[in-house]
Amino acid sequence: QSVLTQPPSVSAAPGQKVTISCSGSSSNIGNNYVSWFQQLPRTAPKLLMYDNNKRPSGIPGRFSGSKSGTSATLSITGLQTGDEADYYCGTWDSSLSAWVFGGGTKVTVL
Amino acid sequence: QVQLVQSGVEVKKPGASVKVSCKASGYTFTSYSLSWVRQAPGQGLEWMGWISGYSGHTMYPQKFQGRVTMTTHTSTSTAYLEVRSLTSDDTAVYYCARGQTVNPYDGFDMWGQGTMLTVSS
Numbered sequence: 001q002s003v004l005t006q007p008p009s010v011s012a013a014p015g016q017k018v019t020i021s022c023s024g025s026s027s028n029i030g031n032n033y034v035s036w037f038q039q040l041p042r043t044a045p046k047l048l049m050y051d052n053n054k055r056p057s058g059i060p061g062r063f064s065g066s067k068s069g070t071s072a073t074l075s076i077t078g079l080q081t082g083d084e085a086d087y088y089c090g091t092w093d094s095s096l097s098a099w100v101f102g103g104g105t106k107v108t109v110l
Numbered sequence: 111q112v113q114l115v116q117s118g119v120e121v122k123k124p125g126a127s128v129k130v131s132c133k134a135s136g137y138t139f140t141s142y143s144l145s146w147v148r149q150a151p152g153q154g155l156e157w158m159g160w161i162s163g164y165s166g167h168t169m170y171p172q173k174f175q176g177r178v179t180m181t182t183h184t185s186t187s188t189a190y191l192e193v194r195s196l197t198s199d200d201t202a203v204y205y206c207a208r209g210q211t212v213n214p215y216d217g218f219d220m221w222g223q224g225t226m227l228t229v230s231s
Contacts, residue, residue, distance in 0.1 A: 045147075047221075092215035099215075
């Protein structure tokens with residue numbers, strides 16, 4: 001059972017928008033920055049978003065992040081077939097003194 | 111460019127130990143930290159702990175305390191993960207990930223390619 005809660009899957013047609021939620025508590029999301037990672041099939045995870053809403057160099061503007069209270073959201077607009085992947089949220093948990101992750105969300109492009 | 115290159119596939123018997131390496135290049139090793147994260151087959155990501163590239167100070171979650179040791183060799187910019195008393199539950203891909211800063215809570219901006227460990231009798 002993951003500390004952070006994500007939906008197992010989301011899907012949409014090419015060009016559409018998907019949003020992935022990540023729910024936590026005051027000990028993790030509520031008081032720490034959230035990161036998002038993209039894991040393409042059979043590859044290592046890759047940083048997609050950090051500090052809630054900052055994109056590393058090379059990540060397109062189609063990806064955006066936000067946080068409100070103890071929840072965070074990743075949005076992908078203009079969905080492309082190359083976006084099919086597993087997406088994980090993660091953050092520091094101050095009570096556990098550990099990094100925690102969501103269970104991952106599989107994005108399918110219909 | 112920043113790169114983390116890990117050692118190859120491992121197959122171990124239950125009760126054995128394994129040591130995985132992660133060689134960093136393209137940046138000053140002592141200016142960043144490293145975490146180890148594992149992923150069991152078909153499962154999500156699990157943080158195993160953190161080590162400072164500068165001081166060698168470590169931090170492990172309770173689950174892995176006493177069974178996992180992280181070390182660094184600064185002269186070769188290499189980090190190591192040792193896991194002891196292996197069971198089939200340790201079968202997973204093990205990743206090293208560079209910390210964005212020297213602190214354990216600041217997330218990871220670069221990942222190694224992963225090392226597959228299979229524990230089987």
